[in-house]
Amino acid sequence: MIDLRSDTVTLPTPQMREAMYRAEVGDDVYGEDPAINRLQEMAAERLGKEAALFVASGTMGNACAMLAHAGRGEAIIVGDESHIYRYEGGGAPMLGGCPMKVIPTEPDGMLDPLKVKLNIDDGSDEHSARTVLLCIENTHNRCGGTALSVEQVEMLTTLAHAHTMKAHMDGARVFNAAVALDIPVSELVRSVDSVMFCLSKGLSAPVGSLLVGSRDFIKRAHRARKALGGGMRQAGILAAAGIVALEQMVDRMAEDHENAQRLAHGLADFPQIDIAVERVMTNMVMFSVRNSAQESLTEADTLQFLAKTQEHGALMGTMGGGKIRAVTHYGIDAQDIAAALAAIRRALIEMRL
Ligand code: TLP
Numbered sequence: 001m002i003d004l005r006s007d008t009v010t011l012p013t014p015q016m017r018e019a020m021y022r023a024e025v026g027d028d029v030y031g032e033d034p035a036i037n038r039l040q041e042m043a044a045e046r047l048g049k050e051a052a053l054f055v056a057s058g059t060m061g062n063a064c065a066m067l068a069h070a071g072r073g074e075a076i077i078v079g080d081e082s083h084i085y086r087y088e089g090g091g092a093p094m095l096g097g098c099p100m101k102v103i104p105t106e107p108d109g110m111l112d113p114l115k116v117k118l119n120i121d122d123g124s125d126e127h128s129a130r131t132v133l134l135c136i137e138n139t140h141n142r143c144g145g146t147a148l149s150v151e152q153v154e155m156l157t158t159l160a161h162a163h164t165m166k167a168h169m170d171g172a173r174v175f176n177a178a179v180a181l182d183i184p185v186s187e188l189v190r191s192v193d194s195v196m197f198c199l200s201k202g203l204s205a206p207v208g209s210l211l212v213g214s215r216d217f218i219k220r221a222h223r224a225r226k227a228l229g230g231g232m233r234q235a236g237i238l239a240a241a242g243i244v245a246l247e248q249m250v251d252r253m254a255e256d257h258e259n260a261q262r263l264a265h266g267l268a269d270f271p272q273i274d275i276a277v278e279r280v281m282t283n284m285v286m287f288s289v290r291n292s293a294q295e296s297l298t299e300a301d302t303l304q305f306l307a308k309t310q311e312h313g314a315l316m317g318t319m320g321g322g323k324i325r326a327v328t329h330y331g332i333d334a335q336d337i338a339a340a341l342a343a344i345r346r347a348l349i350e351m352r353l
Pocket of ligand 1: 084342
């Protein structure tokens with residue numbers, strides 16, 4: 001089965017398994033796990049920040065960040081298509097009593113600075129919650145893996161800082177962004193106050209994410225992690241795989257991006273497929289299917305289409321509204337892309353589209 005549902009399905013590499021077997025571990029709640037300490041130091045250095053914290057997941061990392069930046073009754077500005085807003089179980093509003101101010105996400109994953117500005121509140125009016133944090137996402141998942149440039153990121157962080165707000169980046173796939181833009185990741189995150197990135201997506205480690213920022217911020221995030229039950233004892237077993245991920249799996253992401261291009265161009269050859277090839281910047285391909293009347297398939301027909309491609313050996317996911325997502329990753333090569341395109345062709349024929 002060619003599994004393109006997500007890069008979260010990646011399996012640990014043989015080098016990771018070896019490193020996990022050999023990992024030197026200790027009790028991380030005492031701060032005594034050498035593998036975790038090393039991973040945290042590596043992450044902080046790589047992203048150009050003071051400190052880092054190993055967390056169980058991207059969702060936990062974002063939650064810790066929001067809890068560390070915003071207190072009860074302090075508002076957070078997010079995009080309506082952001083992962084933080086849509087897929088994290090309510091996160092900071094539920095856990096920390098921080099309201100979210102939601103503004104539309106632009107098709108490239110950007111937030112319109114004017115709309116951000118209109119939603120900033122300095123708290124001088126006792127009727128409204130003071131906005132203390134702006135969250136941005138890079139790459140942007142629901143926008144199809146689009147990468148925000150340094151200039152776009154800095155436009156938003158400058159605005160936030162001018163209003164004494166902090167800026168957090170949900171950088172679950174920030175290494176994909178840096179590879180696609182061909183810049184060091186530290187340059188891309190230079191102006192944000194905190195970043196969460198995932199080891200368990202395109203970097204192929206089995207579990208874990210890192211939250212990175214100033215020493216003070218990480219101290220507060222550490223407390224939030226504790227409150228969320230995220231103290232993980234001998235989790236150096238997991239961190240060992242994360243170290244291999246950072247050392248060996250970043251540069252190869254360019255292959256995933258090439259395969260996403262292959263897939264996107266192959267899809268564009270089918271008249272029934274609606275795809276904006278120019279939007280494909282990293283390892284995600286978003287498209288929809290049209291029927292003979294040139295209408296997008298209903299959700300039910302989209303699910304049937306996906307069941308058919310699965311019968312023919314290719315798994316993909318639906319994002320709702322007839323949108324289909326295919327994600328390339330470690331373990332998927334150019335031949336797999338050709339096979340996935342063949343499965344899609346057969347599904348289109350069998351559904352008489
Ligand atoms: N994304 C998953 C699903 O939850 C949709 C995926 O398959 O893409 N931020 C972003 C931008 C993400 O895409 C994800 C996971 C997370 C945060 C959360 O990471 P985890 O799953 O580790 O909690």
